[in-house]
Amino acid sequence: MIIDVSKDLLPNCLDVLKSSYEDSAVAFGMTEENCPYRGRTRLPLKELEKERNNGCIMYAYLLNDKMVAFLSLSVRGEVLCINDIAVMPDYQNQGIGNKLLHFSKSKAKELGCQKIRLGMIDDNTKLKAWYESHGFKTIDLKKYDTVFYTVGTMELSL
Numbered sequence: 001m002i003i004d005v006s007k008d009l010l011p012n013c014l015d016v017l018k019s020s021y022e023d024s025a026v027a028f029g030m031t032e033e034n035c036p037y038r039g040r041t042r043l044p045l046k047e048l049e050k051e052r053n054n055g056c057i058m059y060a061y062l063l064n065d066k067m068v069a070f071l072s073l074s075v076r077g078e079v080l081c082i083n084d085i086a087v088m089p090d091y092q093n094q095g096i097g098n099k100l101l102h103f104s105k106s107k108a109k110e111l112g113c114q115k116i117r118l119g120m121i122d123d124n125t126k127l128k129a130w131y132e133s134h135g136f137k138t139i140d141l142k143k144y145d146t147v148f149y150t151v152g153t154m155e156l157s158l
Contacts, residue, residue, distance in 0.1 A: 002071075002103055005058035009067070010048050013060065016070040017043060020086035028121055034146040040084070056083060059103070061096055071100045073107060080108035082118040101134055108158055115157050122152030 005013060018041045024030075030039040037043045051072065052058055061069035068091040072083035082104055087096050108116050120127060122141055131154050140153040 001062045002059050002099070003062060005052070005060050005070075007049070007052070009060060010045060010052065010058075012067045013058065013070045014043060014045060014048060016060075016067055016088055017041065017084065017086050019088045020070070023089065024121065024124060028123065028149045029147065051083070057107070059100075061087075061100060063091065063096075069096050069100060071104065073104060075111055075113065078112065078114040080104065080111060080113040080116045082116060085118075097130070098134075105156075105158065113158065115155055117153060117155045119151060119153050122150040124149075128152070128154075 059071040069087040136154040
């Protein structure tokens with residue numbers, strides 16, 4: 001079940017972010033020095049509250065009343081930006097990410113958006129292929145001196 005995230009659920013969202021992104025943080029050499037908040041695995045509560053207060057739309061996926069996934073969206077003109085689709089490792093490959101992505105597409109249409117955009121580690125080939133299987137295309141690549149991976153921007157036209 002997908003629910004709106006209330007302020008009191010934000011600490012649970014941080015737990016999901018930490019658990020979901022930890023493997024990528026390790027695999028791609030993220031540190032506090034080269035990547036803010038170590039790829040969101042160490043995001044402080046005040047930063048997540050700030051994002052919410054600045055207009056991010058946040059949802060949680062509950063399974064048997066347990067939060068197992070987190071979705072954060074923001075609207076920029078006619079573009080819906082996916083800030084996070086984070087599914088805890090024990091619940092990955094069970095279709096939850098597909099449900100959250102489908103929900104994002106519905107939300108984009110409801111909000112009158114023409115495109116969905118997201119940023120990701122382009123070198124994460126498995127995740128990139130998953131987004132491509134849903135119609136996303138890479139529209140930009142950036143290489144930064146502080147990290148050894150490439151950051152990609154992907155987009156889906158609705």
